[in-house]
Amino acid sequence: AEIDRIAQTTEFNTQNLFSNGTSVTFQVGANAGQTISVAFGQMTAEALSVSGVSVNDDDTAKSAISTINAAIVKVSSQRSALGAVQNRLEHTIANLDNASENLTAAESRIRDVNMAKEMSTYSKENILQQAAQAMLAQANQLPQNVLQLLR
Secondary structure (H helix, E strand, O other), X not given: OHHHHHHHHOEEOOEEOOOOOEEEEEEOOOOOOOEEEEEEOOOOOOOOOOOOOOOOOHHHHHHHHHHHHHHHHHHHHHHHHHHHHHHHHHHHHHXXXXXXXXXXXXXXXXXXXXXXXXXXXXXXXXXXXXXXXXXXXXXXXXXXXXXXXXX
């Protein structure tokens, strides 16, 4: 009864995982094929073959022990598979964090280079404008100098 209760109530994202053997696929990257699938085995008392276990006498008790040991092996195998998937997911998270950090740093360097280029262009244009103003001021001064000479 307790095995079935656990199998019936274990859910992720409103999806029951262990009562009927479910497979869940996680999208772990930007591209279509970058997924990790997790297969959950059926973990009910019937699927583990422990629903009719009886310990009324020595023979049935010995049989029950071997049946329970087989169920423990199935559960341990499922736990091992889920642990391996957990490790894959944690590794994927670390890789995605690293890729995100590298992408952000690259974008920042590109922005910094573009800013430096724009500042350089701005300074050049500013110097050219100041030189043009100085030449215009001198050109405007020439007629005044000629008038001074004529007076």
